[in-house]
Structures are given as C-alpha cells and as structure tokens.
Amino acid sequence: MSKKYTGTWNSVNEHEVPKWYDGCKFGIFIHWGIYSVPAFAPRTWELGAVETNEEWFCNNPYAEWYYNSINVGKGPSYEHHIEKYGKDFSYEDFLPMWKAENWQPQKWAELFRKAGAKYVVLTTKHHDGFCLYPSEYTDFNCEELGPKRDITGELTDAVRSEGLKMGLYYSGLIDWQFANDPIFKEEDNFGNACPTFEYADYSYNQMKELVDKYHPSVFWNDIGWPKQSEHMMPYFLAHYYNVVEEGVVNDRFNGLYHDFSTKEYKQGEANRKEKWEMCRGMGLSFGYNENEGDDQLISVPDLIHLLVATVSDNGNLLLNIGPKPDGTIPAEQEKRLLALGKWLEINGEGIYDTSCSAHLPETAGDGVQLFFTAKEKDLYVFIEGLSKEENTVLIPGVKGSAETLDSTLNVQCEETKEGMKVRINGYDKEKHIICLKVKDGE
Numbered sequence: 371m372s373k374k375y376t377g378t379w380n381s382v383n384e385h386e387v388p389k390w391y392d393g394c395k396f397g398i399f400i401h402w403g404i405y406s407v408p409a410f411a412p413r414t415w416e417l418g419a420v421e422t423n424e425e426w427f428c429n430n431p432y433a434e435w436y437y438n439s440i441n442v443g444k445g446p447s448y449e450h451h452i453e454k455y456g457k458d459f460s461y462e463d464f465l466p467m468w469k470a471e472n473w474q475p476q477k478w479a480e481l482f483r484k485a486g487a488k489y490v491v492l493t494t495k496h497h498d499g500f501c502l503y504p505s506e507y508t509d510f511n512c513e514e515l516g517p518k519r520d521i522t523g524e525l526t527d528a529v530r531s532e533g534l535k536m537g538l539y540y541s542g543l544i545d546w547q548f549a550n551d552p553i554f555k556e557e558d559n560f561g562n563a564c565p566t567f568e569y570a571d572y573s574y575n576q577m578k579e580l581v582d583k584y585h586p587s588v589f590w591n592d593i594g595w596p597k598q599s600e601h602m603m604p605y606f607l608a609h610y611y612n613v614v615e616e617g618v619v620n621d622r623f624n625g626l627y628h629d630f631s632t633k634e635y636k637q638g639e640a641n642r643k644e645k646w647e648m649c650r651g652m653g654l655s656f657g658y659n660e661n662e663g664d665d666q667l668i669s670v671p672d673l674i675h676l677l678v679a680t681v682s683d684n685g686n687l688l689l690n691i692g693p694k695p696d697g698t699i700p701a702e703q704e705k706r707l708l709a710l711g712k713w714l715e716i717n718g719e720g721i722y723d724t725s726c727s728a729h730l731p732e733t734a735g736d737g738v739q740l741f742f743t744a745k746e747k748d749l750y751v752f753i754e755g756l757s758k759e760e761n762t763v764l765i766p767g768v769k770g771s772a773e774t775l776d777s778t779l780n781v782q783c784e785e786t787k788e789g790m791k792v793r794i795n796g797y798d799k800e801k802h803i804i805c806l807k808v809k810d811g812e
C-alpha cells in the first residue's frame with residue numbers, strides 16, 4: 371500500500387528521493403518554444419560567472435529569453451530583431467513560423483535512449499507563457515497555435531515507450547502573459563514576477579492539470595512559486611506524490627522544499643551529502659541559438675568529464691538540447707549525445723545505480739585526475755588525463771585487484787604501501803576517461 375500524503379508540511383517532509391532518480395544519473399532537458407524560431411542570443415557568459423544585472427539581461431545568452439531581450443529595448447538581440455524583423459514584428463508573430471513539420475517524437479526518444487539518458491524533462495510552459503500542452507486554462511497553447519499538436523502528450527508516450535522516465539518543467543513564477551515589464555535585474559521581478567491572486571490560481575491549476583494529465587516522474591519547477599499561493603504548496607506536493615508515487619521535485623519552490631537541489635552552469639552550490647542535479651545547455655543557451663555552431667559547444671571530452679565529476683559528487687547531469695522549430699535536433703547536438711552514449715555503453719556500469727564513494731576526487735600526477743563511485747562494496751575508479759598508449763597510475767589508498775570496463779584495454783595491478791599501482795596498455799584518446807572496477811574495493 372503506497373503512502374498517502376496529506377496537505378501538511380509534516381506529511382510531505384517525510385518524502386524521500388526515489389531510488390530511480392538517484393540511480394538514473396543522466397537526463398535530457400528540452401527547451402523548445404516560440405523562441406526556437408528567432409533562435410538568437412549573443413554568446414556572452416555562463417550563468418553564475420557574472421552578476422545577473424542590467425548588463426546580463428541586455429546581453430542575455432539564453433535564446434529562450436528572446437521576448438525579454440527585445441522587451442528591454444537595447445542590446446544585440448533587440449538590434450537583431452529590429453534589423454531582421456522590424457519594430458512592428460511582435461514575439462507572437464513568430465508563432466505561425468513554428469510548424470514542427472519534421473518533428474518525429476519517436477526519433478527523439480530513440481536518440482535519448484542511445485545517448486544513455488534515463489529520463490527527460492520538457493518545458494511545458496516557459497517564461498513566455500506559451501503552453502506545450504492543451505491546457506484547459508489558456509488557448510495560448512500548442513494544440514491551438516503554432517505546431518497544433520499535443521507536444522507534451524506525444525513526447526511523453528514516445529519517451530516512455532523507449533523505457534525512459536518523463537519529467538515536466540514549468541515556469542512557476544515568471545509568465546510574460548500576466549506580467550511583462552522588461553526585466554533588467556533579478557530582484558526586480560524574480561521575487562514577485564506575477565504578483566496577483568489571478569496568476570497564483572492560474573499557475574496552481576496548470577501545475578495540477580499537468581500532474582493529472584501526464585503523471586510526470588519529475589516536476590521541475592523554475593524560478594519560484596507565487597507568494598499569494600505559498601500556503602497551497604504542501605497541498606500540491608501531497609497531491610503530486612499521491613498521484614505519482616515515484617515523483618520527485620527540484621529546489622525552486624521559494625527555498626521552502628526540495629527533493630534534490632539544482633545547479634545551473636556556475637550558479638548554485640553542490641553538497642555531496644544530498645542529491646543534486648547539474649543542468650546546462652551544450653553552449654551558453656537552453657533554447658536553440660543559431661550563433662552556437664559546433665565550435666561553440668562543449669567538447670565531448672569536457673562533456674564526459676562533466677558527467678563523471680557530477681556523478682562522483684552525488685549529482686545527476688540534466689543536459690539540455692535546443693531543437694529547431696521544424697522539430698529536428700541540431701546535428702552538432704545530436705553528435706554529442708551519440709558520443710556520450712557510446713562512452714556510457716562501455717563505462718555505464720560505473721555510473722548508473724552507483725552511490726558516492728568515500729574516496730574523494732584527487733590528482734595522480736602527470737595531470738591524471740581520479741574520480742570514484744561505489745556500488746555496494748565495489749569501487750569504480752575513473753582515470754582522466756591519460757595521454758600515452760602505456761600508462762602507470764598510482765591509486766592512493768586503494769587495495770585489491772582491478773579490472774577494466776573497457777575490454778580492449780590491458781590492465782596489470784600491483785599492491786604497494788601507498789595504494790594500487792596500475793599499468794594500463796592500449797589506451798588511445800578516443801577512449802577519453804577510462805573506468806576500473808575494484809571488487810570489494812569500497
């Protein structure tokens with residue numbers, strides 16, 4: 371008999387992070403919307419690298435912020451809009467250009483599976499207020515306008531048919547259909563972006579309809595929760611957990627509640643003692659940005675490093691893709707997903723369903739980095755920075771014998787008083803980070 375939650379903080383605070391979420395380690399974030407049509411933002415900074423002040427909001431690298439980037443009336447996106455579309459061309463005028471004519475949700479889901487992802491999170495309503503599902507509370511949605519399909523419903527079915535979990539993103543506190551003064555700095559709006567009871571009711575009803583229609587395994591709220599309905603939060607969470615027993619939520623609920631905490635690019639803190647999730651795009655944007663070609667995206671080695679470093683620190687990686695308006699995924703993004711999947715085919719045993727090891731990451735000389743994960747008593751050692759075909763690496767404080775997850779490598783182990791000395795033959799740089807399994811090594 372599954373636990374029944376009541377609408378009280380005492381009750382929902384008993385909720386624990388479900389094992390499936392901790393074990394999944396790698397998910398795909400999808401930002402797809404009207405903003406995918408102009409697909410424009412300047413390539414400036416990673417979130418968290420600079421202050422989110424006027425300079426940030428007038429040079430916003432997030433292409434999904436296009437509405438605000440033209441609403442501020444200055445900066446590269448505004449100038450681009452005036453030059454390319456003219457000052458009388460509104461954001462909503464892009465809607466008929468979002469046709470999704472080549473969209474095949476099953477192909478997306480197959481790609482995510484091949485990438486080694488175990489869950490997906492789709493934007494159902496981003497800050498522009500456009501709904502990627504047939505909401506009962508607004509006609510500003512993708513069944514009535516633009517693609518004229520239930521994007522959320524079709525993708526949810528395809529993702530689940532490929533054996534992945536489906537999560538939904540909702541912009542809880544910013545909705546430019548309700549409040550659209552230009553945002554020049556975070557404190558202007560984020561704290562109280564939509565300050566009406568009308569919006570509080572609207573957003574509560576939409577979040578509940580998303581839970582009831584799609585039973586999302588992850589409810590990924592963004593920005594925050596309306597102050598006017600904060601007292602309703604435990605009721606929503608109790609309803610969500612009662613409807614979706616395996617449900618899990620992030621930490622963007624006004625700091626009042628979370629199952630897992632989030633980092634976004636450089637913003638946010640990770641504490642390995644609790645479950646957290648890193649989300650980022652492959653470039654500086656979540657929405658598709660035509661200014662981000664292959665050379666501007668994170669490299670495959672850096673992507674594999676990000677996954678290993680995140681997982682070894684008790685995190686999940688939620689890696690974003692920004693599809694084009696026709697429903698295709700940019701080739702440079704697909705290439706990276708497939709490369710990650712190829713690496714995970716060989717090394718996934720040291721990633722999926724592992725937990726944090728007592729061993730902390732450390733350097734092993736000659737620029738070699740070590741990362742660790744554990745699975746019951748077995749220890750997995752990730753070795754980054756090998757360069758030669760033949761390498762000798764000392765793994766301090768580790769005893770026993772190691773086998774490599776990559777069967778094309780040859781590994782000999784020698785126990786020394788400092789730890790395990792391993793000789794690795796057959797390395798080449800296409801292998802990126804390699805993984806050794808040390809039976810009973812944890």
Ligand SMILES: CC(=O)NC[C@H]1N[C@@H](C)[C@@H](O)[C@@H](O)[C@@H]1O
Nearest residue numbers: 432434435592593634637649656
């Ligand atoms: C830290 C924060 O509030 N980020 C908001 C940010 N979240 C990203 C996943 C994207 O959806 C951005 O467009 C959004 O502003």
